[in-house]
Amino acid sequence: MSPSDHPPSDPSEPPPAAPPPLPAVRVLYDVETIAARNRALATEIAAIEPQRLLVVCVLKGSFVFAADLIRALHAAGVAPEVEFMILSSYRTSTVSTGRVQILRDVESEVRGRDVLLIDDILESGRTLAFAKDLLAARGAARVLTCVLLEKPGKRAVKIDADFLGFRCPDLFVVGYGMDIAHAFRQLPFVGVVEHSETE
Ligand code: IMP
Ligand code: MG
Numbered sequence: 001m002s003p004s005d006h007p008p009s010d011p012s013e014p015p016p017a018a019p020p021p022l023p024a025v026r027v028l029y030d031v032e033t034i035a036a037r038n039r040a041l042a043t044e045i046a047a048i049e050p051q052r053l054l055v056v057c058v059l060k061g062s063f064v065f066a067a068d069l070i071r072a073l074h075a076a077g078v079a080p081e082v083e084f085m086i087l088s089s090y091r092t093s094t095v096s097t098g099r100v101q102i103l104r105d106v107e108s109e110v111r112g113r114d115v116l117l118i119d120d121i122l123e124s125g126r127t128l129a130f131a132k133d134l135l136a137a138r139g140a141a142r143v144l145t146c147v148l149l150e151k152p153g154k155r156a157v158k159i160d161a162d163f164l165g166f167r168c169p170d171l172f173v174v175g176y177g178m179d180i181a182h183a184f185r186q187l188p189f190v191g192v193v194e195h196s197e198t199e
Contacts, residue, residue, distance in 0.1 A: 025184065025191035028173060029166060034190065035068070037165050041146065042072035044163055050114040051141065053080040056106055058087060058131060061120035064177030064185070065148045065165070069118060080116065083108050089127050098156070100130040111139035120178050122147040122164075125157040132159065149173065149190070 029037075055073075057066035070082055086104035115135050119128055128145055135143045146163035151170050168190075174180050175187030184193070 022183070024194040025174060025187060026194050027189050027191045028168065028171075029176075029190040031188050034165070034176065038065075038068050038072040039075070041069060041163050041165065042076040042078070045073060045116065045144075045146070046076040046078050048144070050078065050080070050116065050144075052113040053078060053116060054106075054108055054110060054113050054140075055080040055082045055116045055118060056131070056135070057082065057084050058117060058119040058127065059084050059104070060086070060185075061178045062118050062148070065120060066118045069146070081108065085131060087127050087131060089124075089130075098124075098126055100126055102134075106135075110135050112141055114142045114144065115140045117143060117145045119145070119147045120149065121168075121173070122150045122159070122161055123154045125155045125159040128161070129157040129159045148176070 055066065055070055057063060066082070070080060073080060083106040084104065085102070085106050087100055088103050089098075089100045117128065117131050117135070119131075122128055128147070132143045132145060144162045145159070146165075147161040148165040149168040150161060150164055150166075151168060153170065171192045172180065173190050173192055174184035176190045177185050178190070179185045180193060184191075
């Protein structure tokens with residue numbers, strides 16, 4: 001439809017109501033801080049000289065981080081293939097029940113390859129531990145893990161990330177791919193919702 005196809009607006013009608021304002025988000029890690037950390041992470045990952053590297057992005061929350069990190073890896077001289085996996089950990093509204101289900105699996109053969117799992121947040125550790133065990137059981141040479149954020153004191157399963165962006169305070173964070181009720185994934189920084197209707 002070209003602009004000329006729009007009917008002329010009726011001056012007697014009130015203008016459409018503006019959408020309600022989104023709650024304010026306080027910046028925790030800004031764009032420059034995240035970019036610098038991604039470059040450092042890529043250098044650390046390149047230093048272990050991964051072989052036939054397959055990056056597995058654990059959707060959805062890690063998609064922005066993974067997109068930036070693979071480009072930082074390219075700048076560091078690493079040429080991975082990239083795959084995606086969707087896992088759901090059953091939760092009541094706030095509490096993880098511990099069961100993890102595969103909603104979408106990787107399509108590539110992982111046998112004999114180094115795999116780098118990328119996730120957004122390491123909290124109970126159940127999601128990452130499940131994915132790591134699964135890919136190891138399929139014969140990956142090494143399964144390495146990289147998470148943007150780690151929340152302290154929350155682990156239910158014994159797992160540490162091999163590569164960590166930031167150890168973050170125990171707050172609900174959004175942005176840079178992460179959401180609360182599907183909102184805020186588009187923010188270029190990681191932040192904390194100041195006033196939310198869900199609070
Ligand atoms: P866990 O380590 O298996 O408990 O899973 C952690 C997952 O919970 C993360 O990958 C996120 O999807 C989600 N999550 C935990 N804390 C937050 C948060 O503060 N903001 C957004 N998502 C979160
Ligand atoms: Mg997640």
